[in-house]
Structures are given as structure tokens and as C-alpha cells.
Amino acid sequence: MQSAWQPSCSIETLHTRARLLAKIRAFFLEKAVLEVETPLLSHTIGTDPSLAFFATNYDLPHCQHRLFLQTSPEFAMKRLLAAGCGSIYQIAKAFRNGESGRFHNPEFTLLEWYRVGFTLPELMDEVAELIVSLFAEHHALSGVERRSYQAIFQQYTGLDALVFCYQDYCAYALDNQLPEAVALCEHDHALWLDVLFSHKVQPYLGENSLCMIYGYPACQSSLARINADNPLVTDRVELFINGVELGNGFYELTDAVEQNQRFDDEIANRQQKNLPEVLKDDRLIAALNAGLPECSGIAIGLDRLLMLLSKTASIDEVLSFSIHSA
């Protein structure tokens, strides 16, 4: 039995992490992508109803502010992009309340980068280049696969992900050991997709290879742009290796009006679900109004990447101190 003071991971894993960080920095240095730092503590926070945050108080004489630990460095990095900094990357801690499990720790490390002038397929090329090079010294990946969300969903479930047919979805769940999905998801298309994708599709993605799923249904667009040719899909990509979700990228939304509308929708959604109230980030809207350059961006979970590189079964085994011993 380990004593309470000891690290969650091995000393060898500390070395693997240090090498990983050095290689990522060398990769971006060579491509002249600028490393930046943005605040972990901020006055506003993302409105996404699926992300729970940590809040704290900032005490000054005669006044007090609520501050938030960032769930992602995205908004601050976009403000830098709007200010004309060019392509940037960051290796940062992010915080998500209530997330703890084999693949989750409430405090974790993200690699987030934005490429000015890149379309999503161009960013996916760079992602593949980086990931393949990081695995090369450990156990080389057998390949890189790109599949559309609709095609992969069809392959594993036989269902159409873009057009919600309640009867078909229910029939599938009842026939495939997921009868509880019917009561759990009701008529919520996005929730059905979350349940079915995470249970019936994701576990099979990227067997010793990098699998990039693009063309997410519009109801799961988050901060991605709606596709110019097909309004049912969004220019969003997710990365999977051995069934583990590793990253999420967008062809970034630059339209301030549309972004403002999505914030309002998410704030209304939070109210409906009785989630803690948040204010929208007016500084991000102002930055978009000033002009966010056309760009694509992606965030990759470095702790999970490290799990895959070191073939460990739980995130605790790659953290110096997991939340249980922090």
C-alpha cells in the first residue's frame, strides 16, 4: 500500500511527461508558432452547460469580485488572435468541476493551438504530423484515419446521426443492451448522440492508430462554424486513439453576432437546467467584433496522451498527484 504523501505516478512517468513537453515545444518552435500564457483566473467563464466550473472570490479593500478557474484557455487565446498575434499555442492547466474518473481529473493539462489561415483539414494534417511524431519513439501508430461522424455512426449503429428519428433511435437502444437510453434521452437529439456515440462507437475508434472524426452534427457544434455546404454539419473534429477521446478542434466561429446568439442560448439552457448562472464574456464578443482572423484551433488532453504513450489504465498513473492525493 502506498503512503499518502507519495506521488500518484512513477518517477519514470515524470520523465516521459518532461520529454513529451519538450518535443511539443520543439515541434511548434520549428513551425514558428508562438508559445503564449493566458490567465487561469478570469472574470468570466465559458457558458457551455456541460462544463462545471470552480469559482472563487477576489478580495480587495471595499470590493469583491467573483473569479473563475478557466475550463479552457480558448477565450483568452482568441482575444490574442484578434489582437493580431498570429498562430499561437499554449500548454495550460484547465479546471472542470465534478469530473473525476479513470480518464478525468478536475485539474488537467491541455495543449491548445490556433493556426491563422488554416482550414480544418489543414489543421488535421498538422495534428496528424504532431501525434504520429510523438508516438514514434514509444510504439508507432499503425496509421491515421479520417471519417465523417455520419459515416462512422451509420457503420456502428445503422442510424442517421444528422436526422433525428425518435422511433429508430429507441428501437436501436432496445435491441442493443441500452434500454435505459429511452428514458434518459427522451427527445433530446444531442443527448442521444452523446449516449450512443460514447457507448457504441467511440470504444472501437483508432485501434493503435489516430482516428479523426469530422463533420459533427450541427446540434453538437459548440464553438465551431456551421459547414458552408451542409447546414446539418459543423466544422468540428475530434481525435481518438484506442477508444480514448483525446482532442477537440474547430474551424473557429468568427461571427460576433452568431457567437453572441450561442452564448444567449447556452445561458438560457443553463437556467432551464438550474445550473449556476454565468455572464457571457463581452470581451470575447468585442474581440470578434474587432475581427478574429480566419483560423482553426484544437485542444488536446496531454494527460490522456501520456496515458496512451505509457499504456497506463488510469489518469492517476500519469499525474504527479491526482485529485485524491493533491
Added chain:
Amino acid sequence: MASYSTSEFKAGLKIMLDNDPCAIIENEFVKPGKGQAFNRVKIRNLKTGRVIERTFKSGESLEGVDVVEMEMQYLYNDGEFRHFMNNESFEQYQCDEKIVGDAGKWLKDQDACTVMLWNDAPIGVTPANFVELQIVETDPGVRGDTSGGGGKPAKLETGAVVRVPLFVQTEEMIKVDTRTGEYISRVKE
């Protein structure tokens, strides 16, 4: 009874699901980066022994359930029921064959076993990990064979049939692992 939320689910926790007492075997937190959080939970139904997987929205809760496992002595079989006694309180319990299930073939009068009680009524019986039982029937083995290879079926006094080495004979006592049904050794008198 208290209720437990998904974040409190851990191996061994006993909860009520679909009107049956169940035990949690494994609880996995599942959350797409941009989506709803779930808990995918592996659960054993304590009445039937069946293992199922069930997904809950994170934050949902289930009622706890009063299930205890108790060391008891197996007394006798009256033809309809088997009778057990709590060694401390001397309280007696009866179980039909459906509840005793597979454990029945290992139970010898006076032997210790574990009885699972739900609201003080038996719902399951687990024999001791190792039992010593007499062979009542087996083919005569080849004399001098001590290799242990091959083996032959042997019927025990409680009705169970296990594979034993060829040199083991009728009326001998043997030790058996009830979890695997495997012969361990002869028991020297």
C-alpha cells in the same frame, strides 16, 4: 434507507434497482469533452446473480438497500427447505432450493457457510471456499498411478461431481475448491 448519487457509487455498494437488491461491481465515469456526463455501472443482481451494465446520468441517485452477509451453520435439509442457523444469535432461517442454488451441492450438515439476508430474509447462500467431502462413487483407478494426469469423475456425499486423479478411491475424503469446483487434495484422516 439512505440514497446514493453516482459519484458515491463504488464496488461493493448495495443499492435497489428495478425492485431488486443489487451490488455495484464497477463504476466508470464517461463524459464526452463537449457533452453530458454519464456513469456506466456494472451491477450484480443479488437475487439472481446476473450481471448487467446500466448507464445513469451523472448526479442521479439510487436507494441504498439493507443487505448483509452473515456466517451461518448449515443444519439440515427437510426435503422442502434447507435450514441454517446464525451461530451468535442461534436464530434459524430456512431457504428453498431456488435461493440456495448451486451452493446446495457443496453443503454438508454442520458446515459453515455465508447467507445473504435482505431485510432479514435469505436471498443467497455461498459455501465455504474449501470443503472436505467424502467420495461415494467413482470408478476404481489404475493401481500405482500417481501422475494426476487425466482423472475421472467422482460423486461426492452432497451430490456434487468433481474430477479427481485416478488414484483416489471411493469412501476417501477429499478437499475441493467450491469457487472452481476443482479437486485440491486427499484429506488424511
